Amino acid sequence: MAATTHTVTNQVPPLVGYDVFRADLALTEAVERHVAPxxxxxxxxxxGTLGRSAGSAHAQEWGANANxxxxxxxxxxxxxxxxxxxxFHPSWHRLLGHAVSAGLTDAWxxxxxxVRRAAGFLVWTQNDAGHGCPLSMTHAAVPALRTDPAxxxxxxxxxxAKVYEEGLRPPLEKAGVLVGMGMTEKQGGTDVRSNTTRAEPLAGDGEYLLTGHKWFCSAPMSDAFLVLAQAPGGLTCFLLPRVLAxxxxxxxxxxxxxDKLGNRSNASSEVEFDGTWARRVGEEGRGVRTIIEMVAATRLDCVVGSAALMRQAVAQAIHHTAYRSAFGGLxxxxxxxxxxxxDLAVESEAATTLALRLAAAYDADTPQERAFLRIAVPTAKYWVTKRCxxxxxxxxxxxxxxxxVEESGMPRLLREAPLNSIWEGSGNVQALDVLRALQREPQALDxxxxxxxxxxxxxxRLDRAIxxxxxxLADLEAMEARARRxxxxxxxxxxGSLLIRWAPPEVADAFCxxxxxxDWGSAFGTLPHQLDLASVVERARAYDR
Structure with missing residues (x-):
């Protein structure tokens, strides 16, 4: 009957069939800036290949189906x-398989x-953030495992490896594996030193039996997990396989x-160990130190993942308003x-620019860049994930x-948005980590x-802000209470510093x-009207360029 009552007009076509990478100027310029000629x-x-896949109808359908x-x-x-x-739904496996084959677990x-991986992660997870969790943990497990050369x-x-093999089999018999992690327990949460899971050594070198639990263990169908448990020598890191040799x-x-607010496609679980075999990673009593590089890498992925959610939300908003008419005009x-x-576009570009700068620091791997990361990662993790x-x-x-309405895809993005602010340490944890670096590692502040x-x-304006x-920074009074500010x-x-150096003048000007x-209100949409806002919006519009 609808066809006889009215004509459907002024509806927005779906944002589909485009190159997610090349349509994002902030991202493409960051890649050109940080990758050697x-x-x-x-x-x-x-x-570009990954971007075209991400913008395709079938990849968008995978993301919707998985959720x-x-x-x-x-x-x-x-x-x-x-x-x-x-x-898992078959779409989950398709998303994960495509991501692994694109090298999103390989960077070190x-x-x-x-930089290549961060850009790919930002592009591909715009379809579904949930499967980014096992990708992130697998990628981040590498530096922890390197504490044990064998x-x-x-x-x-x-x-x-660029091979995804689903199903539980002995890990070393597979062509590619995924690794998760389990740190928090019921009584402690972020305070992992209060963990009660016990690790009893066996006769074999580095072999233990674990008894206890983990309150949050994401992607439980991974092939192995890095976990923390109390060994005779103190809190220790272990590699725990799902299937034994x-x-x-x-x-x-x-x-x-x-049963989570968002991240519905990804399984987060509660698990228990009862005489569970595990292999020690690093020295006894040095568990936090062993796993800390994994934590830092996953925190960077929280920044990248939030930048991805922002980018997709802003792209959808600009796309909609570019086609939708009201009150006599678009x-x-x-x-x-x-x-x-x-205003939204400026926030999105600032997040992307910062995320790729951090990734480039990982690639450089110099003492200066490592010191920069020590303070910049928790700072970015605190702010970018909150803005998301x-x-x-x-x-x-x-x-x-x-x-x-769910069909728009926007509610799924909104449910997903708070996660990265919580995962790997909520806002207070990040702020306190920055204070710790300021107090103990002067080279990081330098x-x-x-x-x-x-x-x-x-x-x-930047000079005054600095x-x-x-x-x-010179005022030490009540530092902890002022940490968030x-x-x-x-x-x-x-x-602001990064945008002034690298973004177009209209973007940097709007940010500063x-x-x-x-001159900034409490909500978006309060930029000074004299600025070149049309150019800022056009730059952020998603279409093949």
């Missing part, structure tokens, strides 16, 4: 035998490896799957809507009531100040006028 052509080609059909736990088989398996030791020699080729199942009892041409879109929810919520509003100082003198930041200012000054200049 002799590698740039091949890196761009690889990312509409969340994983299901099977504790027992039909005969009553304990199996502890999680069944490769020229421009981290383990690294056996496992690293499998972690970095002889083909028998390790004791890994999945009690239940978490929404994108209305001054107030243009202000909102430009606000950005996605405002972008959803640009679609009006259509954005509140590296940070040198980085922001590279743009000094180019904009009076001066104010130095005043705050301090880290926020550090993040904004760092982003609002985030650093004090």
């Amino acid at each position: 002799d590698l740039l052509s091949s890196v761009r080609e690889d990312l 509409e059909n969340p994983p299901k736990l099977r504790t027992h088989d039909r005969y009553g035998h304990r199996v502890d398996e999680v069944d 030791g490769r020229p421009a490896g981290h 383990l690294a020699a056996a496992w690293e080729p499998l972690l970095t 002889d083909g028998t199942r390790n004791v890994f009892a999945i009690q239940r799957l978490k 929404l994108v041409e209305k001054p107030l809507m243009r202000n909102v879109l430009a 929810t606000t950005v996605v919520g405002e972008a959803l509003e640009c679609l009006g009531g259509n954005g509140y 590296a940070f100040l040198q980085e922001i100082g590279k743009a000094r003198g180019a904009d009076h 001066k104010d930041l130095l005043t705050e 301090l880290v926020e200012r550090m993040a904004l000054v760092l982003q 006028a609002s985030r650093l200049g004090g």
Whole structure:
């Protein structure tokens, strides 16, 4: 009957069939900036191939299906035998397989490896953030395993392989594996030193039996996990395989799957160990030190993942307003809507630029860059992940009531947005980690100040912000109570410095006028109207260029 009552007009076509990488100027320019000229052509080609796949209809359908059909736990088989398996929708496996084959678990030791991987992660996870979890943990497990050369020699080729093999089999018999991690327990959460899981040594060198639990264990169908447990010498890191070398199942009892706000495609579980075999990684009592590089790498992925969510939300908002008419013209041409879109675009570009700068520091791997990362990673993790929810919520509003409907995809982005702010340490943990670095590692602050100082003198608002930041850093009174405000200012000054050096003048000007200049309201869409907002919006629009 609808066809006889009205004609459907003024509806927005889906944003599909485009190159997600090449349509993102902030990202493509960052790759060109941070990748050596002799590698740039091949890196761009690889990312372009991945970008076209990410923008395709079938990849977008995979993401929707994986979230509409969340994983299901099977504790027992039909005969009553304990199996502890999680069944995923085929779309989950397609997403994961495509990501692994694109090298999104392989970065360490490769020229421009981290920049290439971060850009690919930002592109591909715009379809579904859930499967980014096992990708991130597998990638991040490499530096922890390298503390034991024998383990690294056996496992690293499998972690970095471009082959995804689903199903539980002895890991060393597979062509490629995924590795997860389990650190938090019921009584401690972030305070892992309060863990109670026990590790009892066996006769074999480095072999232990674990008894206890993990309150959060994501992607439980991974082939192995890095976990923390209390050994005789203190809190220690262990590698725990799901299947033992002889083909028998390790004791890994999945009690239940978490019913989460978002991240629905990914299984997060509660598990128990009861005489579970594990291999020690690193020295006894040095568990936190062993696993800390894994934590830092996954924190960077929280920044990249949030930048991906922001980018997809902003792309959808601009796309919608570029086609939707109201009150006599396209929404994108209305001054107030243009202000909102430009503000969102600036935030998205600042996040992307910072994320790729951190990835480039990993590739450089110099003492200066390592010192910079020590303070810049938790700073970025604190700020970018917090901004994500606000950005996605405002972008959803640009679609009006259509954005509140599941079919638009925006509600899924909004449910996903808070996760990265919580995973790998919530806001307070990041802020306190920055304070710890400031107090104990002066070389980290020196590296940070040198980085922001590279743009000094180019904009009076940045210069004033740097001066104010130095005043705050010199004030030691009630430092912990002021930690969030301090880290926020550090993040904004760092982003401003990067944009002044690398972004187009209209983007840098908008950022400095609002985030650093004090002329910024409590909501998006309050940029000074004299700025070139149309160019900012056009730059962020998603279409093949």
